[in-house]
Amino acid sequence: MMMERGILFDMDNTLLQSNINFKKMRADIAEYVKKHGITNGVDESLTSGQIIELVREKGMTSLEEKLWEIAAHHETEGMNGAVLEDGALSMLQQLKSQDIKLAVVTNNAYEAGKRALIENNIFHFFDEVIGREGMEALKPSPSGLLYVIKKFPNILWLMVGDSWIDGKAATAANIPFIGYQKDVSFYNAHGIKPKAVISRLQELDQFI
Incomplete structure (x- = not known):
């Protein structure tokens, strides 16, 4: 069969x-986590999602939620008028x-x-x-x-x-x-x- x-x-x-600016999304997310004292492990090889996963593993729920808001902003902006x-x-x-x-x-x-x-x-x-x-x-x-x-x-x-x-x-x-x-x-x-x-x-x- x-x-x-x-x-x-x-x-x-x-x-x-898509017009999502993934580089700018990643830069904004990386900058935000570094402002909150997370620098260990946040290197250039990580994607936006992997940085957020790192924050999740640390149990920092409120920070994770903020990072998803940053990602969602870039996604909404970038998907407007997508063909x-x-x-x-x-x-x-x-x-x-x-x-x-x-x-x-x-x-x-x-x-x-x-x-x-x-x-x-x-x-x-x-x-x-x-x-x-x-x-x-x-x-x-x-x-x-x-x-x-x-x-x-x-x-x-x-x-x-x-x-x-x-x-x-x-x-x-x-x-x-x-x-x-x-x-x-x-x-x-x-x-x-x-x-x-x-x-x-x-x-x-x-x-x-």
Whole structure:
């Protein structure tokens, strides 16, 4: 019996052309935690999410809440007017016509992600959308991916995303990863060996 197939998508700069300034978000979050006396372990290798996870581990709930507010501000600002990546709509229509399970796993807040997907008329294509509230830990943790895999068992999944954190999450979840609009050397530099790297979403049909 042939197994069903499924694709997990990152959202920002994979399905939607996001204007979120991730560098500024990270800088604001790092500056805020340092002002509150946390400097140990906050180095340039950490993402915004990893810095917040560090604060969570220290049990600093009020500080964590403030950091999520900073992140949410950048997300809301950056997702305003977000438009589809070229070829996203036709790709999703084609995949859905093949009865392929589709899911989004984003480090953004669920409501911000849902709103952006609805505004671009693609929310209905997805069987599951996971925002950060649905994860135990943000990508590069595989938590969100594993949630979807558990909810929809007996499906051959693969992950598509532009960032190294997507590749790390896919690797940890033991599913193939396809990089989007980055050179393979970018992923290799982070210890990721993608199944493939594509420059256009329409190229996905080669791997289904």
